[in-house]
Amino acid sequence: MNPIEVSFLKKYYGDIKAIDGITFSVNPGEVFALLGPNGAGKTTAIEIMEGLRKRDEGDVKVLGLDPWKEGHKLHKKIGVIPQDFTFFEKATPREAIIYYSDLFGVKTNLDQLLKEVLLEDSAKVLFENLSGGQKQKTGLALALVNSPELLFLDEPTTGLDPNARRAIWDVIRGLKAKGKTIILTTHYLDEAQQLSDRVAIMDHGQIVAIGTADEIIEQHGSGERLEIQGSRELANYMIANTELVVDYHKGVISIPLKQKIDALAALAAAEQSKLDWGEIHTRRDSLDDVFVKLVSGMVNEHGEIIIENKSNSSNN
Amino acid sequence: MVSVRRIASDFRVFSRGYLRNKFGLFFGLVFPVMLILIFGAIFSGASSETINVYVQNQDTGPFSTPQMDVATQFLNSLNSSGTVLLVTVNASENFSNYLADHSASDGIVIPKGFSASYLAGQEVNVTVYGNPTASTSGIVSGTVYGVITYFNLKYYNPNASPIIGMTPATVNTEQTKYVDFLIPGLIGFSILVSPMFSLVNISSEYKKTKLFKQLSLTPLTKMEWLASKVIWYITLTVSSFLLMAVVGIFVFDAHITLTIWLIPFLILGPMLFSSLGMLVGTVTKNPETAGIIGNIVTFPMMFLAGTFFPISSMPQYLQSIAQVLPLYYIIEGLNNIMVYGNYNGALVDLAVVTIITVIIFLAAIRVFKWRED
Numbered sequence: 001m002n003p004i005e006v007s008f009l010k011k012y013y014g015d016i017k018a019i020d021g022i023t024f025s026v027n028p029g030e031v032f033a034l035l036g037p038n039g040a041g042k043t044t045a046i047e048i049m050e051g052l053r054k055r056d057e058g059d060v061k062v063l064g065l066d067p068w069k070e071g072h073k074l075h076k077k078i079g080v081i082p083q084d085f086t087f088f089e090k091a092t093p094r095e096a097i098i099y100y101s102d103l104f105g106v107k108t109n110l111d112q113l114l115k116e117v118l119l120e121d122s123a124k125v126l127f128e129n130l131s132g133g134q135k136q137k138t139g140l141a142l143a144l145v146n147s148p149e150l151l152f153l154d155e156p157t158t159g160l161d162p163n164a165r166r167a168i169w170d171v172i173r174g175l176k177a178k179g180k181t182i183i184l185t186t187h188y189l190d191e192a193q194q195l196s197d198r199v200a201i202m203d204h205g206q207i208v209a210i211g212t213a214d215e216i217i218e219q220h221g222s223g224e225r226l227e228i229q230g231s232r233e234l235a236n237y238m239i240a241n242t243e244l245v246v247d248y249h250k251g252v253i254s255i256p257l258k259q260k261i262d263a264l265a266a267l268a269a270a271e272q273s274k275l276d277w278g279e280i281h282t283r284r285d286s287l288d289d290v291f292v293k294l295v296s297g298m299v300n301e302h303g304e305i306i307i308e309n310k311s312n313s314s315n316n
Numbered sequence: 317m318v319s320v321r322r323i324a325s326d327f328r329v330f331s332r333g334y335l336r337n338k339f340g341l342f343f344g345l346v347f348p349v350m351l352i353l354i355f356g357a358i359f360s361g362a363s364s365e366t367i368n369v370y371v372q373n374q375d376t377g378p379f380s381t382p383q384m385d386v387a388t389q390f391l392n393s394l395n396s397s398g399t400v401l402l403v404t405v406n407a408s409e410n411f412s413n414y415l416a417d418h419s420a421s422d423g424i425v426i427p428k429g430f431s432a433s434y435l436a437g438q439e440v441n442v443t444v445y446g447n448p449t450a451s452t453s454g455i456v457s458g459t460v461y462g463v464i465t466y467f468n469l470k471y472y473n474p475n476a477s478p479i480i481g482m483t484p485a486t487v488n489t490e491q492t493k494y495v496d497f498l499i500p501g502l503i504g505f506s507i508l509v510s511p512m513f514s515l516v517n518i519s520s521e522y523k524k525t526k527l528f529k530q531l532s533l534t535p536l537t538k539m540e541w542l543a544s545k546v547i548w549y550i551t552l553t554v555s556s557f558l559l560m561a562v563v564g565i566f567v568f569d570a571h572i573t574l575t576i577w578l579i580p581f582l583i584l585g586p587m588l589f590s591s592l593g594m595l596v597g598t599v600t601k602n603p604e605t606a607g608i609i610g611n612i613v614t615f616p617m618m619f620l621a622g623t624f625f626p627i628s629s630m631p632q633y634l635q636s637i638a639q640v641l642p643l644y645y646i647i648e649g650l651n652n653i654m655v656y657g658n659y660n661g662a663l664v665d666l667a668v669v670t671i672i673t674v675i676i677f678l679a680a681i682r683v684f685k686w687r688e689d
Contacts, residue, residue, distance in 0.1 A: 052529055052687050071687075075533045086525045090333035102325030103534040126336070 001064060002027055003150050003181045004049060009058035011044055011205075018044040020205035021058070026183055031176050033192040034185040036202035037295060042185035043083055045202070046154050049183070050080050063150060076104065079143030083154040083185075085136060089128035093119055093138040096127070100145040108145055117141045117171050133164025140171055151175065153184040157191060169194060189288055199287075203295045213287050220294060221285030226263045228253045228270060229278030237273040238266065257282070318543070322536050326544040334548065340514065344552045348506040349559050352498065355624065356568045359494040369394075369456055370415060370423040370445075372405040375430040386431035386467070390442075393463045394424075400459055412445070421447035422456045437471065495568040499560055500650035501623040506556045507585035508623075508643050511549040512614050515593025518545075519684070520606035523597070532686030539681055542594060549586035557582055572654040580666055581653075585646050588673040591680040592642075598684040617643040622651070642672045 004026035011019040019041045026032040034042045047053040048060060051067030051074050060067055065074045087096055094110065101108040114120045117137045122130060127138065136156060143151060153172070157165040172195055176182060186192055192199050193213055201209040201216070209216045228234075235248035238255075242265055247254040255266050263282065270277050285293075334340050371394075375387040382388075395402050405414055405423075415423050423445035433440035444460050446453030522528045531541065557578075564570035596613060600606040620634060621627075621643035627635055638644045649665030652658040 050533065052532065071532075072535070076535065078533075080530075080533050082526050082530055084526065085530070086527060087530075088329060088333050088527075090336040091329055095329060095332070099325055099329045100534060103322050103536050105321065105535070 003063055004032075004183065005059070005061045006045075006049070007059045009045070009048065009060060010056050011041075011048060011053070012056055017205045019048070019055075022200075022202070022205070022207045023058075024200055024207060024210060026181060027197075028181055029176075029179050030198060031172070031182045031184065031196045033196035033199045034183070034202055035187070035189065035192045035199050035291075036185075037187060040202040040295075041205040042187075042202055043154055046152055046183065046185050050078065050152050051075065052082075076146060077148055077150065079146065079148035079151045081136070081139040081143050081153050081156055083158070085139035087127045087135070087138060087142075089126065091127055092124050093127070093130070093134075093141060094123040096138055097141055097145060100142050104146045106146055113141050113144060116144065116174065118167055131164065132160050133167060136160065136164070136168055137171065140168070144175075149181060151180055151182045153182060155185055155187070157186070157188065165191070189291060193287055201291065201294055208294045209290070217285055217287060217290055220290045222256060222289075224257045224282050224284050226255045226257055226266055226280065226282050228255075228266070228280050230270065231275060234270060234273055234275045234277055237275065238269045241272070242266065242269045244269075318537070318540055319535075323540045323544045323547070326536060326541060327547055330544055331548050331551070334552075340510075343513075344506070344510045345556050345559060348502050348556050349563050351502050351505070352495075352560055352563050353567070355498055355502075356495045356564070359498070367400050367422060367455060368403055368420065369400040370405050370411075370418070370420055371402045371426070372407060372409065372411045372414075372423070373426045374407050374428040375426050376407060376428075377431075379431065384431055384435065386434045387426045390426065390430075390463060390467060393466065394459065397459050397463065399455055415445060421445065422453060424456075424460060434467070434471065493568075493570065495564060495570045496572055496655050497622075497626055497651060498624070499564040499570055499572055500654050501625075501647055503553075503557050503560055503650055504585070504621065504643055504647035505618065505623040506560070507553050507582070507646060508589050508614065508617055508621075510552060510556075511545075511586045511590040512593040513610065514549070515545060515590050516597045516606050516610035517593075517603070519594045519597030520600060520603040524603055528686050538684055538686055542591065542677075542681060542684075545594075546587045546590045549590050550583055553586045554582050573657060575653060577653045577659065577662060578650065581646055581649050581669065584666075584669050584673045588642060588646075588669065588676055591673070591677040595676065595680040595683060598680070617641045620644075622647040642669070642676075645669050645672075 002025045004024075006025065007023045009019050009022050010017070022041075022045065024032075034045060036042050044053065048055050049062050049067055051062075051071035054068050062074060063077055067074055091099070093114070097108060097110055097113060111120070114123050117140045119134060119137045119141060122134050125134070127135065130138065140153075140156070143153075156172070157168050160168065169191070172182065172184070176195075184191075184195065198210070198212055199216060200207045209220055211219070229251060230253050231251070232248050235246050235253045238244060238253065239246045244255050244262060244266055255262065257263055267280070334344075371391060373387055373391065377385060379385040391402060394400060400422075405411065411423060411425055415421065425443040425445075427440065427443070430440050430442070442460065442464065444457050446456055519528075522531075561572065561574060564572060592613065593610065596610050597606045600609050616637070617623075619625075620630070620638045621641045622638065623643070627638050627644070627648075630638070645665045645668040649662045649669065652662035652665060
């Protein structure tokens with residue numbers, strides 16, 4: 001049986017459909033990412049799976065348990081970092097781990113755990129004085145105290161600097177290597193791509209695409225296209241003189257290739273025009289491109305999804 | 317099942333955090349002692365029932381034997397009445413100017429030749445200065461009149477033992493000083509303030525920062541969580557109680573009784589206000605509202621429940637309000653035990669406090685949610 005089985009899950013806050021009928025399952029040993037803009041319903045979904053929120057409709061089984069009704073049983077078997085993890089300000093990571101070990105009634109190898117989350121150096125620093133990355137690592141350490149087989153990480157790197165993010169990624173990769181099943185939410189595309197085996201893209205409470213990154217691109221992306229640096233004049237010339245579909249946007253002429261030979265026709269037209277043109281290359285839609293198509297938002301230079309007007313995010 | 321191990325480990329983390337926070341420690345332990353020192357100092361100077369009376373004795377002798385110096389005997393009698401404290405003014409001063417300079421209204425002048433006149437059986441008058449609008453002047457003239465009567469009676473039978481003597485009688489209630497009742501009041505104050513403000517703050521902050529949600533993912537139960545807070549605030553209250561009692565007794569010579577009867581109040585009090593604080597922090601939406609509601613609940617108790625002023629000194633309608641405040645019964649109980657030795661009264665207070673505490677504790681546990689629907 002899969003660690004997580006979710007079917008037709010719904011959750012409403014008044015009139016707002018936070019989760020609007022989602023179905024998916026997570027395989028053992030897999031890193032599964034819920035990717036989507038803020039407000040897509042990722043946190044609500046993950047909190048329902050953790051047993052922190054009650055669902056309105058549908059069925060959820062986590063490690064074979066109903067998370068809401070059998071939360072007490074479930075919580076001994078899972079590890080969780082909530083969004084914006086925080087802890088008692090006047091306690092150190094070391095004390096926090098001892099505290100959690102006492103609560104769970106387990107023996108913890110303190111040094112080994114601190115090493116696993118790369119926190120040996122700041123084990124005796126008060127939580128309030130830790131950096132964002134160190135706080136997040138403390139959260140990871142606490143999530144691991146009870147040696148869970150299943151981990152929930154709700155936006156584990158939000159607000160961290162690039163180095164801290166990479167350090168957290170390293171820890172997560174280490175956990176995956178040990179065979180833990182991990183479900184994480186993120187609004188960073190690169191994080192989903194770097195860490196996860198499969199991705200579910202969420203928007204407005206629904207899953208709009210699910211699968212490996214390649215599968216999603218395959219299903220929702222356009223095929224290969226040729227891009228030529230050139231002027232609008234050149235684009236117009238090509239439209240007038242070929243049967244190709246030609247798009248122009250900010251100095252880049254983009255031509256979908258129905259067949260490879262279309263590239264030759266495009267380049268021949270460019271040569272005939274006697275106009276200047278620069279670099280040429282072919283490319284496929286990346287996950288970013290697919291994302292922008294699927295989700296009512298766009299991606300900023302940090303790979304973070306931002307919601308904007310449909311008209312602004314259009315390519316034409 | 318409630319687990320002692322989990323309560324102990326939560327207690328350890330919480331108390332350590334508390335002790336690392338100088339601010340909390342200040343309000344928990346130092347502040348109540350400071351209040352005792354401040355209020356004790358303010359009210360011990362102008363304190364209690366003794367009134368300063370300025371005395372100018374113009375009858376300075378010389379006398380052949382000490383028995384001839386009736387003026388001094390007269391003043392000694394006045395002094396031993398206990399109601400007035402005599403302050404001697406030099407015979408060369410202009411007495412009424414002196415009173416005005418010292419903003420004083422009560423004074424006595426013994427005229428020259430007082431002793432001789434008395435012994436000769438001749439009429440002689442003692443002048444008593446007083447401001448009729450001041451409450452003290454009645455007491456002063458009453459006291460002087462009493463001593464005069466005593467001396468007049470004594471004159472008719474000078475060799476016999478005095479017909480009427482004056483023995484200062486002590487009745488417990490009359491001897492109560494301000495500081496005696498200030499100590500139970502301020503112990504009540506610290507029983508209220510520390511757990512109440514702290515739990516309002518903690519429970520609303522933990523809700524906001526989702527720390528409660530996090531804790532709900534561990535085997536710790538909300539009952540265990542609250543129990544560890546209650547135990548900590550009992551510890552803090554007992555420490556602060558001991559500090560205040562020591563300061564009261566050694567600095568202000570307070571007459572307070574310390575018995576094991578106090579223990580139930582020192583346990584139930586912090587339990588009551590920890591639970592009430594948690595209840596307020598839980599039912600409110602955010603820390604800001606929690607703070608406001610917390611203040612609305614706390615402030616009337618802070619001033620009306622007999623903390624700084626005796627309930628009996630308040631107007632009747634305020635006394636009626638005071639009687640619906642839970643802290644009132646704690647402070648009244650402490651007063652009954654520490655000051656009046658009225659254990660039957662204390663038992664009634666204890667019963668009321670127990671019932672309120674149980675109700676509030678259960679309500680807090682019930683209303684408080686780790687998770688959201």
